[in-house]
Amino acid sequence: MSKINLLLAEDEETLGLIIKESLETRDFKVTHCINGEDAYRAFINERPDAVVLDIMMPKKDGFTLAQEIRKTDKTIPLLFLSAKSQVQDVVDGFNHGGNDYIKKPFSMEELIVRIHALLGRIAQHTTEDxxxxxxxxxxxxxxxxxxxxxxxxxxxxxxxxxxxxxxxxxxxxxxxxxxxxxxxxxxxxxxxxxxxxxxxxxxxxxxxxxxxxxxxxxxxxxxxx
The missing domain is CATH 1.10.10.10 (Winged helix-like DNA-binding domain superfamily/Winged helix DNA-binding domain)
Known part of the structure; x- marks a missing residue:
């Protein structure tokens, strides 16, 4: 079974490394970027299977990055991570191209389940439509x-x-x-x-x-x- 190629954009380096190392023990290949500009370049070069984005990042925020990704890929699973927890924040995430939204703090098990669920949904949609x-x-x-x-x-x-x-x-x-x-x-x-x-x-x-x-x-x- 091939590994899931994941792009992770998270500017909190310690948290990003924890997520990266945890996912890599569970059949993920993770590219970790600490700002939005590097993350967009990685998206172009790596062609990941899924993208996990923090919202508040230097150089380019997660919402802007998501909109740029959606210009070339309407179907890639895109999940937002954020400490923001108001209803409007979640709505904004979906309005900017997100498929899912996880509020910090979160468990790795929840993140993995949600990524797999999105990949399954996108694969089914692609096959059918x-x-x-x-x-x-x-x-x-x-x-x-x-x-x-x-x-x-x-x-x-x-x-x-x-x-x-x-x-x-x-x-x-x-x-x-x-x-x-x-x-x-x-x-x-x-x-x-x-x-x-x-x-x-x-x-x-x-x-x-x-x-x-x-x-x-x-x-x-x-x-x-």
Missing amino acids: QNRIGSYDFNFNKQILSHKETVYSLTHREALVLKLLLENRNEILDKSAALLHIWGKDDFFNGRSMDVFISKLRKKLASDPSIQIINVRGRGYKLIG
Whole structure:
């Protein structure tokens, strides 16, 4: 059984190390960051299975970080840790993209159970809902897009672009965030490469007129269908 790759953003270093060491004895691989900027870079580079965020952090707070993560990944389990315990604080956590919210102090057993529950829910949702695009079937792991008797083999990055579009279905996929997620760098040349992938995907999806990938000028792309 492979380990769960977890990103932990917690600026209290002692608490962060305790959480990291505890989780690593329970089949987790943990990347610990002590500020929001480092955590976002780790998210881009590590592609974790789940994210646990403190809210009050230097350089970039947990709410801002969560919103940036959600620009490229709508489905990754995201759990907030916070000493704030008012009802509005919890509501704010969910409004900023969180799937769950744990108030400090908490037990490691509770944290682990909640992470596993979120991973189970997201996996089920992805299996049931994320692989159908109109009359097409999309298998990200096999990098295959199929329509009736026609099967298209996708490149890894082509599949990643389609996955991001699908996760942001009927919403704008921010181009800059997508470039950072796929290439690790937002520059002109990678932007042109992404435009080429978008054109190729449009052609492959042309058999179903209900599906469109539109350009949103100055912002990114939107998959409609």
